[in-house]
Amino acid sequence: MINPQTFIFLKELVENNNRDWFQLNKERYDEARENVIDFTAAVISRLQKIDPTISPDLEAKKCVMRIYRDIRFSKNKLPYKNNFGVSFPTQGSKLGGVEYYLHIQPGQSFIAGGYWMPEAEHLKAIRQEIDYNADDLKKIIDDKEFIELFGEFRKQDQLKTTPKGYDADNENIDLIKLKSFIAWHPLKDKELTSASAADEIARVCSKLYPMNVFLKNALA
Structure with missing residues (x-):
């Protein structure tokens, strides 16, 4: 579980x-x-x-992101992040891509899964997979329990225009126009400081797993 002192440190930071x-x-x-x-x-x-693609050699220390901010090209010159970010990759030990992500921040923690802002070739492949097999994805994201945990998957940042190669009247255009393919679930501080915190996160991730499988299959 997360020690309450960790939250106190982040608040004071x-x-x-x-x-x-x-x-x-x-x-x-x-x-x-x-x-x-x-x-x-x-x-x-x-x-x-839950997910057999999580490497048995994955080191916890390498999953925890740096707290130091890169301020070289940012207007925000604060030197430190106000959170701990944890990436759980599904491609060996390489961070990014299709993954699970844990965000630890007082009052704003969450667990997420999917692919945030895919690179161009991956985005093209995912859109093609949606165009060919949208029913497989919709069966996952339109499930009642999925919506209760993560909200409406389609309500993410979308392109304002139709991607090249697709028609505006495509029945799945709302999914094809997405810039990211993620789902996230908020976590209360008391949930993370509970003895059952790791089990609860695993339970939520078990509901994210089918979505991650769909995305990984698109990139295979």
Whole structure:
């Protein structure tokens, strides 16, 4: 589970997002990161029972993203993220692509799955798979339990125009026009600090798994 002190650290970081404060509290950060790594390992062990494409060699430490922001090309010059991001790849140990993603942030945590902003060739392949086998995807995303957990899959960022090669009257154009193919479920702080937190995340991911299978098949 996530230690309540991890949330306290992140809350205080928001109010003191500067290098001097961070260095003074480096030991607290290290403890929070270790807590997230340990929790990540617990989640991985459960995900491996759900999704056989989660590598048995996947290291929890490598799944936890850096808290340091790249501010070189950003107007936001705050040096640190206000969250811990955890990527669970389904392609060996390579982060990105079709994956599960855990976001740990006070009051704004969530678990997600799918493919966020696919590269051009992958986007083309996924759109083609939807065009050919849309019923397979719709059976997953229109399931009552899926909607209760993740909301309406189609209500994601879409292109304003119709993608090249497709007709505007295509019956699945609302899915074909999507820029990302993700579903996410909010997590309360008390859920993550519960002893059953890893089990709950695994339960939600079991409902994301069929969608990830569809997306991976599109890229095969």
